[in-house]
Amino acid sequence: MSNETHVATKGTGRVITRFGAELLVQCADKTTLRCTTKRKLDNAACGDWVDWQRNETGTARIDKIHKRKNDITRLTYRGRPKTIAANVDQLIIVSSWLPEPIWSLVDRYIIAAERLNAEALIVINKTDLAEEYATPEDWEALKEYEHIGYRVLHVSGMSGEGIDELHKTMSGKTNILLGRSGVGKSSIANQIMPDAEIVTANISTSGEGRHTTTTANLYELADEAYLMDSPGVRDYVPDNLDAIQLANGYREFIPYLNSCRFSNCTHNHEPQCSIRQAVEDKEISPNRYQRYLDALNNL
Template sequence: MSKRKLSRQQRWRIEKIQAERARRAEKRGEQDADRLAAGEYGPERPGRVTAHFGRTLDVAPDKGDEPVRCHLRANLEGLVTGDRVVWRAGQDGSGVVVARGERDNVLERPDARGQLKPVAANIDQLLIVFAVEPAPHANLIDRYLVAAEATGIAPVLVLNKVDLLPSRGGELRELLGRYEALGYPVVTTTTAREGGLDALYRRLAGRTSVFVGQSGVGKSSLIDRLLPDENLRIGALSEDSRKGRHTTTTARLYAMACGGELIDSPGIREFGLTHLEERQVAEGFIEFRAHLGHCRFRDCRHRHEPGCALLAAVEHGDIHPDRFASYRRIVDSLEES
């Protein structure tokens, strides 16, 4: 499809808008520089971004004080919740962020247009929350695991609402056992009984964690129990569809009494993987890695090719057939998109 040709007037309007934006950004930078030179801001201090609101953000000082609403220097872009920054406090109670520190990692996900959008930074573990209701699907869990492996952030599976499980556990217990056998940590939780969050507390202590998962699995409910002093909105579970309503609109970082930090990210029904290549998807299935590169043909697509090492591993029981089928569904979905 050819690009639409713009008229001279349309090009003039676009150039005018862009020039005006550049002037406003330059003016903000000059105003910040003037205020810094005039001594209206204090000395540079380290901090952590706890929430982001366009050109302003909340920064938590490193000494545990309350977050400060800060403006961004004009030359700073792309900051996200969890970023380490250098900021200066203003006399009016606000502040200005003057620099961003190096990132250990960044969690990104494609937006509606397929463009990668950063969600949070400097994360120790990705807590993939699922529950008895709405019913979890192994392929969705695998998508989260592939996304986590691609970013280098350690994933942890969290099964919530375990009080609703059958006494013998059923298919969910079998599914959990499959992931545990692969070496993934699994934590079970419930807010319906005393001590139902003890294992989760131990897992969160001393780490920065991000909660992801389908809407309705109880992410906000868990955080509300973990952080009773925070005023979080909890979405009711729809009685008709048994799917949760999306309630969280921006990623926020919360400090815990145990020393850990939680980043509550916007609800994600399906973690898009369209930015990944087929090779990255295969590497995201950790049990595949020992067999990758051992196929007879270097361009093996792992479908019906003779001498495929992955197909042989499935036949010999080294790769679970359901996991391989899940891999194929993900790759097929990438080709369709």
């Protein structure tokens, strides 16, 4: 029998959050470990699988990031790419009736999901406010998403309505809650994991106002599922997007894309454009098409 303490000196784990240069890693034995990282691994993000090692002074450092399945990267206001989360299987795109839904933002998250080969799930929170705030245009937008194959779930982060159904979609996946500030992402996360006691906007409103969650956090659920809560955004712009990728992010366009007269058609002004024809024939929603044009203009 030896008396040595059983402090592992190296191992593998998953990044559950990062604050500046410091990362919290969940180890295989479910303990959490504070880690620094080598400078060149500075892009380690919430959701990354990593190898860590402890040096003689006891400090743990990440020295390898495992190959990612994908990552959600956005452009900062300065135009620099910033990775929000890595290795995600399902994007849970959260909107609410107040603050009101921004369908162009929902489209951009869907584009990200299509590019990442991840599922997109549309969640509308605050069912209690629907009667007062939902407009006919909003209901139409939701019908259009369902028509092209996206699932829409209505939930309440307050009463728990619809949460079981949402929870069921998470099984076996790494899920991330995305959406603008104040839609109730953290409230939903709390309904899924009452023990996590995540701080939501009603507790503190200082500085940036409603903006409470400041960094992405990963939580392990049962059934090999993980849930990430993320900070609210004012806007989300996927990085490295060109006109072709943009059009491919509108899944209802795909059957038409090879039939335009010009192979590099942007589906804007070009003659004999099959997408414009499909809009005219009411096979593609004019609302989605208009949002595509707006996004194209903003590339």
